[in-house]
Structures are given as C-alpha cells and as structure tokens.
Amino acid sequence: MKRKIKLFEPSIGKDEENAIKRVLKSKFWASGAGTGKVLEFEKKFKKYVNSKNCIAVNSGTAALNLALSIYDIKNKEVILPSFTFVATANAVIMNGGKPVFVDINPYTLNVDTEKIENSITEKTKVLLPVHFGGLSCDLDKINSLSKKYNLKIIEDAAHAAGTNYKSKKIGSHGNAVCFSFHPIKNLAMPTGGLISINDKNHRKISESLCAKRWCGITNRKKTDYDIKQIGKFDAIHIFDVLEHVNDPISILKKSYSLLKRGGIIVVEVPNDFNPLQKLAQKALKKKEWWITFYSWSKTSGNIQHLNYFNFSSISDLLKRIGFKIIIKEATFPLEIFLLMGQDYIKNPKIGKKIHLERIQFEKNFEKRKEGQLKRKIYQKLAEIGIGRTAIIYAKK
Ligand SMILES: Cc1ncc(COP(=O)(O)O)c(C=O)c1O
Numbered sequence: 001m002k003r004k005i006k007l008f009e010p011s012i013g014k015d016e017e018n019a020i021k022r023v024l025k026s027k028f029w030a031s032g033a034g035t036g037k038v039l040e041f042e043k044k045f046k047k048y049v050n051s052k053n054c055i056a057v058n059s060g061t062a063a064l065n066l067a068l069s070i071y072d073i074k075n076k077e078v079i080l081p082s083f084t085f086v087a088t089a090n091a092v093i094m095n096g097g098k099p100v101f102v103d104i105n106p107y108t109l110n111v112d113t114e115k116i117e118n119s120i121t122e123k124t125k126v127l128l129p130v131h132f133g134g135l136s137c138d139l140d141k142i143n144s145l146s147k148k149y150n151l152k153i154i155e156d157a158a159h160a161a162g163t164n165y166k167s168k169k170i171g172s173h174g175n176a177v178c179f180s181f182h183p184i185k186n187l188a189m190p191t192g193g194l195i196s197i198n199d200k201n202h203r204k205i206s207e208s209l210c211a212k213r214w215c216g217i218t219n220r221k222k223t224d225y226d227i228k229q230i231g232k233f234d235a236i237h238i239f240d241v242l243e244h245v246n247d248p249i250s251i252l253k254k255s256y257s258l259l260k261r262g263g264i265i266v267v268e269v270p271n272d273f274n275p276l277q278k279l280a281q282k283a284l285k286k287k288e289w290w291i292t293f294y295s296w297s298k299t300s301g302n303i304q305h306l307n308y309f310n311f312s313s314i315s316d317l318l319k320r321i322g323f324k325i326i327i328k329e330a331t332f333p334l335e336i337f338l339l340m341g342q343d344y345i346k347n348p349k350i351g352k353k354i355h356l357e358r359i360q361f362e363k364n365f366e367k368r369k370e371g372q373l374k375r376k377i378y379q380k381l382a383e384i385g386i387g388r389t390a391i392i393y394a395k396k
Contacts, residue, residue, distance in 0.1 A: 051177070081132070110138075270290070327392070333388060
C-alpha cells in the first residue's frame with residue numbers, strides 16, 4: 001500500500017483562523033496596510049531578532065532579490081555556497097552580478113568558511129552565506145573576511161527563523177538578512193519573506209526597500225503618488241485607461257519618462273467615430289450611442305468615457321510626445337454585427353451572443369496555428385481605421 005508522506009503540515013489553530021478572517025472581512029488587503037498586521041509583524045520580528053529594521057515582502061526569493069539590489073552588484077561577484085536553493089544564485093544573476101560558488105562543509109552543509117578567502121577577487125562585493133537547514137554558519141569567520149576585504153554580508157536565512165548564533169538571533173548580524181516564510185519553513189505562511197537590516201544606513205535602505213516592494217512608489221497622498229525608486233521599464237502597457245482619465249497626455253508623458261531608450265509602449269483605446277461605427281449609425285438611424293458621457297446625468301453613474309480616440313488621434317498624440325509608431329492593430333470590428341442586423345446596443349442578450357461569435361472566429365485562427373494571419377487581418381483593418389479598439393505599439 002502506498003502511503004503519502006506530507007512535505008509539510010503547518011500547524012494552525014483558532015487564533016490563526018480568526019486572524020485571517022479578520023483580514024478577509026476588513027476588505028483592505030492591498031499592500032498589507034489594511035489591518036496593520038504587516039507593520040505589526042515587522043515590529044515584532046525586529047524586536048525578536050534585535051535588528052535595526054525589518055521589511056516584510058512576499059517571499060524569500062523577493063527578499064534576496066531586493067536585498068541584493070541595495071548594493072549595486074552589477075558586474076561584481078557574490079560568494080555563496082555550492083549547495084542551496086536555486087533562488088540564492090538566481091537573485092545574484094537577477095541583479096546583474098556573478099555567483100561564485102564555494103564548497104560546503106559536508107558535516108554542516110554550510111559554506112566551508114576556510115575556502116571562502118581563495119575565491120575573493122577584486123570584483124567580490126558580497127558574501128552570501130546560507131544557514132542551511134537552520135544551522136547557523138560560522139559568522140565570526142565571515143565577519144572577519146568582510147572586514148578584511150570590505151565586503152557586505154547578506155545572509156540567506158530562509159531556513160533560519162529562530163536560529164541563534166552564539167546566543168544572538170540570526171537576523172541581527174549581516175548587513176541584510178533574508179528570511180522565507182514559505183509553508184515548509186519553520187515559520188510558515190501561505191507565502192512570505194522578510195529582510196532584516198543591520199546596515200548603518202538602515203533608514204535609507206528601509207525607505208528604498210519599502211518603495212521597491214510597492215512598484216517604486218515612495219510617497220502617496222490620496223490619489224497622487226510618485227515613483228522615484230524604480231529603474232526604467234522595457235515596456236509599458238496602457239489598456240483601457242486613457243479614455244477614462246482627466247489628463248491622458250500627462251500619463252503618456254510620464255510613461256515616456258519611465259521607459260528605457262528603445263522601450264515599447266502598447267496603448268489600447270476604444271476606436272470611436274470609426275467609419276463602420278458611423279455607417280452603422282446611419283444605417284440603424286441611431287444617435288451616437290457610444291458617447292456615454294452626455295447621458296451621465298440621466299443615467300446616473302453610467303459615466304464611461306471622458307475622452308474619445310481613433311487610430312489617427314492616438315497615434316498623433318504618441319508622436320507629439322516623442323514616440324515612434326511601430327505597429328497599429330485593430331480588434332474585431334463589432335459594428336459588422338450591427339450592419340448584419342444584430343443590434344446589440346443596449347441588448348445584453350444579443351451582446352453576449354455576438355461576443356461568443358467573435359471569440360469563436362478568433363479561436364479558429366489560434367486552433368489552427370494561424371495567429372499571425374489573424375494579426376495581419378487586424379493590422380490591415382487598422383490601416384483603414386477600422387476595428388472596435390485601436391492598439392498602438394510605439395517605441396521611445
Ligand atoms: C535557501 C533558500 N533560499 C531562498 C529560498 C526562497 O524562499 P521562497 O520560497 O519563500 O521564495 C528558499 C526556499 O525554499 C531556500 O530554501
């Protein structure tokens with residue numbers, strides 16, 4: 001008989017259940033700000049390990065990625081043990097550094113500290129020991145090497161919440177110490193991580209980490225916020241936004257400034273006043289049904305669009321800001337259904353039916369691996385300004 005051995009079985013009781021229920025019921029889930037539990041946890045953990053600050057993140061992997069981002073390791077070397085979880089080395093590569101593996105001691109499974117010095121070069125910037133299986137590394141030796149060669153210490157303490165090194169908790173030693181609260185870890189959560197900071201610049205570092213864990217936002221007042229901490233983006237996708245906002249130009253300008261040179265913006269807006277829409281309007285003797293703004297006062301709450309675009313207006317706007325248009329693409333010209341007599345305006349039943357038909361039409365291309373043909377058709381439609389929405393790819 002086969003018996004399954006559970007990889008983990010976290011212990012949860014009524015207290016945990018009630019705490020989760022309180023958070024769920026608060027309906028403030030984003031960024032952990034809602035019931036203040038994340039902040040409370042950070043404070044308690046900081047007191048527990050006795051560090052200068054603690055910043056909670058969503059995993060041990062994120063903790064390593066962010067901790068390494070503090071010390072600009074681009075083209076630098078980071079020394080880590082040859083035996084660890086892949087996230088330790090991935091985080092180095094993600095930050096543009098080179099992982100340099102050092103053998104482990106087979107009795108402790110931790111990095112063999114006697115072998116570290118041989119691997120230190122002019123390019124070494126960080127020592128990244130892992131407290132494997134919760135057994136602490138020889139931090140005295142690691143500390144003395146860090147002082148001798150002026151290296152930062154970032155500890156991977158994914159397995160070591162609660163571990164002591166010489167009567168001090170892991171979390172209180174290195175410049176930054178990264179914990180994981182993955183379900184198989186000794187402090188288990190559905191997922192979670194934390195960076196404990198002891199660096200003398202802990203205030204600045206904490207500020208930067210707080211921004212990085214929240215899309216680079218450093219300062220938020222009501223609906224306004226800034227994004228200072230995050231680097232430049234390769235791509236920005238603005239989908240179903242510009243028609244709803246007061247100032248679409250400022251959003252496009254901000255996107256331009258946030259993109260790397262050569263970065264791509266993809267914008268999708270409803271393609272209003274397009275030739276088929278106008279034809280259908282005449283054929284069905286309708287008012288301009290897509291203009292919802294003016295009917296707002298009558299059907300309160302029904303405000304949908306503030307701005308109306310078509311292929312040429314959105315392209316011109318992007319060009320004025322400095323973008324170079326590379327591809328124009330339409331989506332299915334739904335007005336064809338109107339011209340075929342299927343009046344879906346204000347008729348959800350017909351609306352649903354025609355959407356299913358459109359999906360069916362498109363699925364046929366995907367199923368037969370003719371996605372490129374579909375794109376070509378939609379790009380041709382875009383050339384004559386037809387399509388329910390206008391999609392523009394543009395380059396900085
Ligand atoms: C040594 C080590 N570092 C980092 C991690 C990554 O932690 P997480 O799974 O929370 O991203 C793990 C997870 O197993 C780990 O074992």
